[in-house]
Structures are given as structure tokens and as C-alpha cells.
Amino acid sequence: MSRIAFIFPGQGAQYVGMGKDFYEQVSCSKEVFDLAGEVTGLDIKKLCFEPNEEINITEYTQIAMVAAETAMLRALEEQGIVPEVNAGLSLGEYTALIASGALDEKDAFKLVRKRGIYMQEAVPSGGAMTAVIGLDGETIARVCEKTEGQVSVANYNCPGQTVITGEESAVAAAAEMLKASGARRCVPLTVSGPFHSPMLKSAGEKLWEAMKEIEIQDIRIPYVANVTAEYVSKKEDVKLLLKEQVASSVKWQQSVEKMISDGIDTFIEIGPGRTLNGFLRKIDKNARGFNIEKAEDIKKVAEELKC
Template identity: 40%
Template sequence: MSYAFTFPGQGSQTVGMGQELASQFPEARAVFAEVDEALGQSLSKIIWEGSQEELTLTANAQPALMAVSLATIAVLKAKGLDLATTAKFVAGHSLGEYSALAAAGTFTIADTARLLRTRGEAMQAAVPVGEGAMAALLGLDFDAAMQVAEEAAQGEICQAANDNGGGQVVVSGHKAAVERACELAKAKGARRAVMLPVSAPFHCTLMQPAAEKMAEALANVQMQDPCVPLVANVLAAPITSADDIRTRLVEQVTGTVRWRESVSYMVGAGASTLVEVGAGKVLSGMVRRIEKSAATAALNSAEDIDAFVEAVNAAS
């Protein structure tokens, strides 16, 4: 049995996530405390007691999802499961790439929290509210969605932001261009084209100011080579050097999240089970649509963790 560990992105956040782990395991509590201290605020209070609206703010959701993922990793470690010897690859969807890198030792938890707060604020500030938008095109393959985005641009920005597999591609850019893409997609046979309730047009060139901020932030943080290869969003291929990772994280702000290709790469390279670490089961659903032969496991609770550790031990 060979495992790849995957880490969710924005959209998986729910109020109360991670609270059960924090109540049962001091190792999980320590992760949330470290994130709170690094940010100089009680983010854990927002995660467990705040409103969904407050938690969904980009600057909160990004470090919050990372905290839950890393608390899960801390519990796995406490139960004797070591990422370096268990995982063949790590990968994360958009902000989840930072969680994956923290789990693999490239960043400290505190540095990851600060980087994600900076990233969230920079992405929010890059485009005035109302000027940008994102939409999910359902029922078109990636090449067809790319063509739709290109035709819809008409001198504005419209790009494929996320290739999520299973005929789901998210486009991002100027609001009018994204609206045109929805109409074009329907005309080209898309089952649905849905405008997404997001606060900014992520993963397109409108995010260039945020990419510049992240280049500066990443230049000033200490990084180690990961203990497990990272399958990078912008490459859909593994990288192992801290310098290369720094470059790819900057590119990721404006580049396409190549999730479909990343999943296919990991499965093709021998990862038979893709383990979703943290909040929700969004990535597990995507994996099943992309690679039907792959097994999935979502670690959302202490019960999930126990079952996974038992399965790993039984297979070894």
C-alpha cells in the first residue's frame, strides 16, 4: 500500500472544524495555540465559535484550514505515524499546498500561518471588490474550457484557474469576461456554468500584485527541503528543493491549479490511496472522479485517524 497525503483548499471550511481533535489531543491543541500566537489573534475562537461568514473571509479561511490539517498531522504523529516513511507524495489544492509543505517540514507552523495570512490579504486586496469573478464550468474537459476562456476574454482577463477533473473547470478573471464564459460554455455543451460566491478572482493574472507580495514574503522566510516530494499545483510533477518550491508558490498565485493532472501523476507513480488530511471530503470526491482505481481516505475525526493508523499498521 502506498499513500499520497493531500491537503484541502478554500471551500472546505466549516465552523467547529478541528474542535474534537483539540479537545481530545494536546498535540492538536498545541497547533491551534501556535497559529493563534503567530497571528496575534484567537483564530481558533473564530474557527470554533465564529460565524461561517467570518471564517470564510480569505484572510481567516486560509490559515484556519492549514491549522486543522496540521493538527491532524500532529495527532497522526502522536499515534506513531511518520509522514516521511508513510507518504510517497504530498500535494495540496491551492492554499493546501502550504499545509502540505508545513506537514513535510519545509515551513514551521508559525511561518505557514503568517504566510497564509499575508497571502489571503494580498489576494483580497489585488482586485477591487466587484471587478473580478470566478465560475465553475461543469461538463467540459480542460481543453474545451481553455478555449471558452480564451474566446470570452475579448481584451479582458479570463483564464482557467482550477482543473478539478471530472469535467469541472473553474475560470477566473474580469467579471464581464467570466459571465461571457458562462454563456459560451453553455452554448458549447456544458451541463452547467455557475458563478461562484468568492471574494476575488484567484489564480489568474489579475492576482499579479498578490504574487509580488508573496515573492517578497517567501524571500524572507526560512525554508527546508521537504521530507516527502511535493507534487506542485503549477507543474503537476514532484519537486524537492526549497528554492524550486519558493518559485512555484509565487507562480501558483496567478497560475492554474492542475489538480486533475496532479492526482493522475501520483496514482500513476504508485500512490494507491490518496489521504485527505484536514477539513471535509472535497478532494476525495475529486480523486474518485479523476482516478476510479485509487482508494481514498478522509481524516476528519479521531475515529477516522484511528482507522487509518490501524490500516497502515496492518499493511506494514
């Protein structure tokens, strides 16, 4: 019997056309897209399905991603597949909260729309992010601490891939030190700001205020938080974790390792792309990974899990 986790990708995996076949073929998925548009006042279908530049702008990307992921999630749930735990990378944590029952769809869409706006507004000039390849996360964190200026770890993705974030000059200086410390490559990322850096603390503060209007529901299925890489089962903890997440490191590798250590052996990535499955293979090659990205994937995964 498989022990299943649902996992949800974050910003950067988006593309034009994501979720369109779900909208056209699955009634519950169509309802999700329609609700997201109604709640936010945006044309979510146009944003997700038709060629446009907004899909790659943070304030629009975030709501588009969560709407598409939730539409795919609902289609999978109709097959009777239930996870033991949920987790999402960065933005994907909001869809994990929907899957866990902590956020209802309306509140989640309202909150994610505001999060995207706040993060876009908070982006300082001169921010940067760089992927560090071929060096362990602990060494990278120590180098960042020694580097003059604002630079820290944004994402612990998987063994051999960690992302640093902060002031452009500090990130560049840290990258040179990391290459001297044994990193194979340091690859600057094309992003609009230093995400998951203390430089975006103001966005977290605004989000905290916005969450006063949001009610967190009882958590039916535990989820693993980015900030702590630990299970969350108390609804009282959710808001503070979401506030801290904006400016804190995403402990994705540690989150997956935690789930595996507790017996999870099957991970279903729900959302555009296969980024998380790529990380999973590097974290534990024995773990099974599936992907729900197209409507046709639903039947394939359901049949595979019944074997």
C-alpha cells in the same frame, strides 16, 4: 503494501467547529492551534470553533484552514503513518509543504496570514468565478483564450469539473460559449474575487517580498506543485512556485494523475470536508481515498491501513 499520499483541501471547505475535537482530545493538535494564535496574534480557537463571520473572509479563512489541517496532520503522524508524497489544492499546498518538511509551522503560519491579507487586498471589483460542468479542460482553456477580456482556467479539479476565473463580463461571456460548446452547466460561484487569475498578480508580488524573511527547509518528502503538477524536491524551487500559484491555474487533476501514474494508490485527505475524495473518485475510481476530519477518523484510518 499501500503507497500513500497525503492531500490537503483549500479554501471553501472551512466550517465553524473544524478541528475542535482534535484540540480537546489530542495534545499535539492543541499545541498547533496555540502556536498559530501566538504567531499571528489572532484568536485562532475562536475563529475555528465559535460561530463567527470572519471564518469566510479570505484573510482569516486561510490561516484558520492551515492551522486546522496542520493540527489534524500532527495527530495522524503520531500513528506512524508516513506518505510517499504530499499535495494540496491551492491553499492546501501550504499544509503539504509543512508535511514535506519544507516549511516549519511558525514560518508557514506567518506566511499564510500574509497571503490571506494580500489576496483580500488584491481582489478587484467586478471579478468572478464559475464552475463548468461536463466539458473537458482543454476545450475550456481554448474558449477562454478566444473570449474578449480577462478570463482563464482557475482550477482543473477532475474530469467534468473545471473552474474559470476573471472579469465578471468575460467569465459570463465565456460561460455562454462553453454551454454552446457542450458544457452541461455553468455555475457561478459565491466567492469574494477571481482567485487564481492574473488579476491577483499583485498579491503574488507581495508574497514574494514576504518570503524573503522565510527560510525554506530541505524537502524530506516530495510534494506535487499546483502550478506544474510535477514533483518538487529542491527547496530552491519552492518560493517561485508559491508566488506563481496565486495567479496561475491549479492543476489538481493533473497532480493526482501524476501521483497515480507513479504508483500511489491510497490518498488520505486531511482537513475539513471530503471535496478531494469526490474529485479522486472521478479521476480514478480504483484509487483508495480516506478522510481525516474528526479525531475518531485517526484510529479508523490507521486500522484500515494495517489490514
